[in-house]
Amino acid sequence: MPPVPADRRPAVTIAVLAVTQLIGWGTTFDMLGVMGRIIAPDLKLANEVIFLGISVMMLVSAVAGPATGRLLNRFGARNVLAAGSVVFFLGLLALSAAQGLIGYMLAWAIIGLGGAFGLSSPAYTAIVEREGLRAGRVIAILMLFTGLSSAIFWPLLDVVQAHIGWRMTFVATAFIHLCVCLPLHLFALPRPGGTATADEGHDIAPIALSDRQRLAAFLLIAVSTMLATFVTYGLTPSLLHILSLSGASPSLALELGSLRGVMGIAARFLDMRLGRRSSPLIGTTAGILMLVVSFAMLAFAGDAPPLLVGFVVLYGFGTGVITVARALLPLLVFSRREFGMQSARLSLPQNLASAVAPVVFTGILDRLGLDAVIVTITALSILSLLLTLALWIVIRRAKAIPAGA
Numbered sequence: 001m002p003p004v005p006a007d008r009r010p011a012v013t014i015a016v017l018a019v020t021q022l023i024g025w026g027t028t029f030d031m032l033g034v035m036g037r038i039i040a041p042d043l044k045l046a047n048e049v050i051f052l053g054i055s056v057m058m059l060v061s062a063v064a065g066p067a068t069g070r071l072l073n074r075f076g077a078r079n080v081l082a083a084g085s086v087v088f089f090l091g092l093l094a095l096s097a098a099q100g101l102i103g104y105m106l107a108w109a110i111i112g113l114g115g116a117f118g119l120s121s122p123a124y125t126a127i128v129e130r131e132g133l134r135a136g137r138v139i140a141i142l143m144l145f146t147g148l149s150s151a152i153f154w155p156l157l158d159v160v161q162a163h164i165g166w167r168m169t170f171v172a173t174a175f176i177h178l179c180v181c182l183p184l185h186l187f188a189l190p191r192p193g194g195t196a197t198a199d200e201g202h203d204i205a206p207i208a209l210s211d212r213q214r215l216a217a218f219l220l221i222a223v224s225t226m227l228a229t230f231v232t233y234g235l236t237p238s239l240l241h242i243l244s245l246s247g248a249s250p251s252l253a254l255e256l257g258s259l260r261g262v263m264g265i266a267a268r269f270l271d272m273r274l275g276r277r278s279s280p281l282i283g284t285t286a287g288i289l290m291l292v293v294s295f296a297m298l299a300f301a302g303d304a305p306p307l308l309v310g311f312v313v314l315y316g317f318g319t320g321v322i323t324v325a326r327a328l329l330p331l332l333v334f335s336r337r338e339f340g341m342q343s344a345r346l347s348l349p350q351n352l353a354s355a356v357a358p359v360v361f362t363g364i365l366d367r368l369g370l371d372a373v374i375v376t377i378t379a380l381s382i383l384s385l386l387l388t389l390a391l392w393i394v395i396r397r398a399k400a401i402p403a404g405a
Contacts, residue, residue: 084117
C-alpha cells in the first residue's frame with residue numbers, strides 16, 4: 001500500500017481504528033448485553049455465571065497488560081493490534097463451540113488476551129506513534145466512535161442471532177476479525193512517523209522528572225485512575241436499579257439511563273473540540289469533581305426528579321471526561337516512545353478494577369442498601385480527587401523541558 005499523504009494521515013488512522021475498535025468492543029465486551037440470556041439456557045448455566053465471562057476477559061486483559069506494553073515497545077502497535085485480531089478470531093470460535101462452564105470460561109480467557117492486544121491501549125499507542133503532538137485530539141475523536149459500539153452491535157447481533165442462532169453468530173463475528181480487522185491493521189493503518197508533528201520530541205519526556213518523581217507520578221496516576229474506574233464500572237451496571245431505589249419510575253429510570261449515555265458522548269465531543277487547549281490533568285480533576293457533586297445530589301434526591309436529572313447529567317458527563325483524560329494522562333509524564341508500555345502497565349489496575357467492581361457494588365447494594373453505596377462511591381471519588389491533586393503538585397514541581405530540547 002502506498003504511503004498515506006501527511007494531510008490525510010489523521011483521517012485514515014481514525015477511520016481504520018474506529019472500524020476495528022467498534023468491532024472489537026461490540027463483539028466482545030458489549031456482546032453479552034444481547035447474547036447473554038440467550039446463551040445461558042443452552043449451556044445450562046445461570047445468567048450470573050454467563051456474565052462472569054466479562055470479568056474473566058477483563059482479568060486476563062489486566063494480567064497481560066505489562067507484557068502488552070513490552071510488545072508495543074518492541075514491535076509497534078500495528079503488529080500487536082494484528083495479533084489481537086487473530087486472538088479474537090480464536091476466542092470467538094472457541095466461544096461458538098463451548099459446551100459447558102470450562103469451555104465457556106476458557107473462551108473468555110482467550111478473548112481477554114485479545115482485548116489486551118486489540119483494545120484501548122494498543123489503539124491509543126497507534127495514534128501516538130502516528131500523530132505525536134496531535135494525539136490527544138485524535139484519541140478523543142476515536143472515543144466518540146467507540147462509545148457507539150453497543151448502540152450499533154446490540155441491534156445488529158440481535159437480528160443476526162435470530163436468523164442463524166448464537167453459535168453461528170459467534171462464528172460470523174470471529175471471521176469479521178480475521179477478514180476485516182486483521183487486513184485493516186496490517187495494510188490500511190498508516191505507517192508511523194514521517195512527519196514533523198509525529199516525530200517531534202518522540203524520545204523526550206514533556207517534563208524533567210527524577211526517577212523518584214517518575215515513580216510517584218506513575219503510582220498517583222495508577223491509583224487515582226483505578227479508583228475512578230472502580231467507581232464508574234461498579235455503579236453503571238446497577239444505575240437503573242439505583243435510580244428506581246431513589247424514587248424514579250421504571251420509565252423515568254430508562255430515560256435517565258439513556259441520558260447518561262448521551263452526556264458521556266457530549267463530554268467526548270467537547271474534549272475533541274477543545275483539542276490542545278484542554279489538559280488530561282484538568283479533565284481528570286473536573287471529571288472526578290463532577291462525580292463527587294453528582295453523588296451528593298443522589299444522596300439528597302429522595303423523590304425529587306430534578307435532583308435525579310442533575311445526578312445523571314453530572315455523572316454521565318463526568319465519566320465521559322474521565323474516560324478521555326485517563327487515556328491521555330501518561331503523555332503528561334512519559335515520552336511518546338514510552339506511551340505504549342506505560343499505558344499498558346497502567347491498564348493492569350484499571351482492568352482489575354473494572355472486573356471486580358460490578359460484583360462488589362452489587363453485593364453492597366443488595367446487602368447494605370443504597371446509602372452504603374453512596375457513602376462508598378463518594379469516599380472513593382474524594383480519595384481519587386486527592387491523589388489527582390497530588391499529581392498536580394508533582395508535575396508543578398518538575399521543570400518543564402523547553403520546546404526543541
